[in-house]
Structure formats: C-alpha cells, structure tokens
Amino acid sequence: MSEHILLVEPDYYTQYPPIGLLKLSTYEKNQGNSTELIRGCGIPLKKPNKIFITSLFTWSWRPVWRAVSYYKKKYPSAPVYLGGIYASLMPKHARLSGADFINEGILPEVESLMPDYRLRPDWDGSIIFSSRGCNRNCGFCAVPRIEGRLTAKKSSIKKMVWLEHSRIIFFDNNFLWNENKFDIFEELIELDKSVDFNQGLDARLIDEEIAENLGKLKYESSNAVRLAYDTLGEKKAVENAIQLLSENNIKKRRIFVYALFNYEDTPETFLERVVDILNWGAVCYPMRFEPLKALEKNSHISDNWTKEKIEAVQSARRVIGFGGAFPPYKGLVDKFQNASNFDQAFELRECKEVIR
Numbered sequence: 080m081s082e083h084i085l086l087v088e089p090d091y092y093t094q095y096p097p098i099g100l101l102k103l104s105t106y107e108k109n110q111g112n113s114t115e116l117i118r119g120c121g122i123p124l125k126k127p128n129k130i131f132i133t134s135l136f137t138w139s140w141r142p143v144w145r146a147v148s149y150y151k152k153k154y155p156s157a158p159v160y161l162g163g164i165y166a167s168l169m170p171k172h173a174r175l176s177g178a179d180f181i182n183e184g185i186l187p188e189v190e191s192l193m194p195d196y197r198l199r200p201d202w203d204g205s206i207i208f209s210s211r212g213c214n215r216n217c218g219f220c221a222v223p224r225i226e227g228r229l230t231a232k233k234s235s236i237k238k239m240v241w242l243e244h245s246r247i248i249f250f251d252n253n254f255l256w257n258e259n260k261f262d263i264f265e266e267l268i269e270l271d272k273s274v275d276f277n278q279g280l281d282a283r284l285i286d287e288e289i290a291e292n293l294g295k296l297k298y299e300s301s302n303a304v305r306l307a308y309d310t311l312g313e314k315k316a317v318e319n320a321i322q323l324l325s326e327n328n329i330k331k332r333r334i335f336v337y338a339l340f341n342y343e344d345t346p347e348t349f350l351e352r353v354v355d356i357l358n359w360g361a362v363c364y365p366m367r368f369e370p371l372k373a374l375e376k377n378s379h380i381s382d383n384w385t386k387e388k389i390e391a392v393q394s395a396r397r398v399i400g401f402g403g404a405f406p407p408y409k410g411l412v413d414k415f416q417n418a419s420n421f422d423q424a425f426e427l428r429e430c431k432e433v434i435r
C-alpha cells in the first residue's frame with residue numbers, strides 16, 4: 080500500500096532548498112509513495128505515514144528539536160527519521176531530540192537521483208554533488224568525517240540538471256580531485272548555464288589545462304571562482320592559481336579567496352594572508368573557524384586569538400569591507416599593507432569614503 084511521506088525542513092536560516100529531502104522525495108515517488116514538503120512546524124495536507132526531518136549546521140539544532148517534538152506530538156503513530164549534517168556529526172545529541180531513527184551520513188541509493196524540484200518551484204538552480212568526500216584531511220573540515228575520501232565520482236552531470244534552471248551549483252567538497260572533471264567541463268560548456276563551484280576550488284590542483292577549462296565557463300555576476308588560502312604553506316599555490324586564472328579570462332577581481340582565521344593561525348599570520356590576497360589583486364573573504372561540533376555559532380575563540388581581535392576582523396568586514404569581503408581597492412590594500420601589525424591593520428579610524 081502506498082504511503083504518504085512528510086518531508087520537513089526545520090525553520091533555520093538557509094540559502095538553499097533542502098537538497099537531501101528533495102532527493103528522498105524522488106526516491107519515495109519511485110517506490111509509488113507520495114510526498115509533501117513543509118518548512119518548520121505546519122499543517123500537512125495529508126496525514127503522513129512517515130516523517131523525514133533534515134538538519135544542517137550543528138548550531139542550528141534547536142529548530143530541529145522543535146520540529147521533532149511538534150510532529151511526534153501531532154502524529155504519534157508515524158515514525159520520525161532524522162538525517163542531514165547535524166544528525167551525522169552529532170548523532171548522540173540528535174537522538175535526544177526524540178526522533179525514532181537517526182541517519183548518519185549520506186544515502187548512496189538516492190545520490191544519483193534528480194532532486195524533486197517540483198517541491199520548490201520558486202528555486203532556480205540545479206544543485207549537484209558530482210563527487211562526495213575529500214582526499215585532504217583538514218582538521219577544520221567536517222567532510223571527511225561525514226563523507227570519507229573522495230567517492231561517487233560522476234563523469235556526467237547532464238541528467239542532474241533541471242531543464243528550467245538557469246544555473247548549476249556544485250556542492251562538491253573538492254571538485255578538481257575527480258579524474259572525470261574534464262568530461263564534466265565539456266558538458267558545462269555545452270549546457271551554457273552559469274556555474275557556481277559553491278565550496279571553492281582547491282588552488283593546489285589548478286594547472287594550465289584546468290584554468291583554461293574554467294575560463295570557458297559562464298559564471299554569476301559578482302564572483303567567478305572561489306579559492307581558499309587557509310595556511311601560509313599554500314602561498315605559492317594560491318598565487319599561481321590566481322595568475323593562471325587571470326591569464327584564462329577570469330579577472331582577478333572576480334576571484335574570491337577565503338582566508339580561514341581563528342583556527343591554528345595567529346592574527347599576524349592571518350594578516351599576512353590578507354595582504355597577500357589583496358596584493359595578488361583578488362578579493363579576500365575572511366572565514367571564521369567554527370568547531371566541527373559547535374552547538375552555538377560564533378562562540379569559539381582559539382588559543383591564539385582573543386574576543387577583541389576576532390571582533391576587530393568582523394567589524395572591519397562590516398565597516399570597510401563590501402559584503403563581508405575585502406576587495407583589492409587601493410585604499411584597502413594600502414591600509415593593510417602599510418600597517419605594522421594586526422591591531423593597526425584592523426583599527427577603524429578612517430571612514431569608509433577614504434578606503435574607497
């Protein structure tokens with residue numbers, strides 16, 4: 080007998096549709112079941128036989144708990160399944176929500192299915208994992224814990240693109256490690272939709288051939304490619320990648336470089352990376368480290384940092400930055416470059432007009 084499955088996206092802040100649930104919806108429909116998607120605690124059109132709740136950042140656990148207890152109370156006979164990032168990283172904590180089943184990690188059987196975008200007709204972008212996992216084992220990243228080493232390497236993504244969508248968004252953790260990437264580049268060039276490598280590209284893997292392919296793709300307006308400069312050990316690789324991209328049709332000002340801070344760095348080594356990025360002509364996007372199992376956002380302060388110094392970076396992003404980033408505007412470059420130390424670099428005496 081066919082079942083009705085209620086898919087619940089808890090009402091935390093999110094910029095993307097609940098892609099895991101949309102894949103589960105297709106899976107369930109293929110089994111002859113019906114589905115409906117609800118955000119937060121609402122009233123479904125039909126009484127569900129099963130309830131699937133997803134989760135995202137660990138610090139967004141409260142809305143997840145709220146959803147579990149709301150639906151358990153409303154439909155005591157329907158089992159509640161809880162999956163997603165928080166459930167995978169903190170299964171013991173997630174169990175305390177009262178959910179009947181906790182799903183850790185991904186579900187390989189739904190991974191290659193077209194997400195059921197009919198449930199989100201307002202959304203205009205095909206979200207694709209052309210691979211899962213990552214072969215690097217960076218201590219600040221949760222991916223190896225949830226997904227392991229690079230797996231599920233697709234050589235074609237065409238069938239994962241929804242015809243009506245104008246953009247393609249890759250959630251891959253390390254797109255360039257997939258040996259089938261050139262087949263995917265070919266498809267992307269043919270598809271001619273705008274592309275977003277949402278999680279950034281590994282600068283250490285960018286060579287002439289890859290830069291040439293990246294240069295042939297269409298990107299969204301403000302930024303083209305995102306890279307990361309997490310430690311000073313990556314200096315040469317990031318500089319080289321920016322250079323190669325700029326020789327291949329991608330303007331330096333359209334390259335966003337994430338600079339991790341509040342991890343094992345110090346304020347001074349962070350400043351060195353900020354100055355490097357701006358000197359290379361790219362946009363610097365400071366990225367505050369959050370521990371893998373943080374239950375509160377913005378509360379962790381690493382041994383080398385203080386609350387005041389972190390606040391100085393965040394204020395600078397707000398006051399003299401643009402959209403939280405530092406573009407290589409002359410005033411900004413001069414300010415950071417001429418500072419003799421971190422405190423001077425992030426002091427906010429000048430007004431925004433001077434920086435521009």
Ligand code: B12
Nearest residue numbers: 093094099131133136137160162163182185186220221371
């Ligand atoms: C896209 C993304 C973003 C987007 C926003 C995502 C969004 N939805 O709004 C952007 C780029 C903005 C972003 C920002 C950040 N991100 Co981010 N991001 C991701 C990424 C790539 C995917 C997250 C996602 O949406 N997944 C959708 C999921 C749930 O769908 P799915 O994976 O297909 O689901 C499968 C399973 O989970 C399961 N499943 C899911 N739901 C359910 C339900 C049931 C019932 C069942 C049975 C199964 C199931 O089955 C599915 C199919 O296999 C992950 C890394 C990753 N590979 O997952 C990091 C990740 C979530 N981000 C992370 C971090 C640290 C950040 C930042 C803090 C970085 C920073 N320092 O600034 C910021 C914070 C932003 C904020 N708002 O607080 C960490 C989170 C760690 C944590 N403690 O929670 C992750 C894990 C990456 C990492 N490197 O460690 N991020």
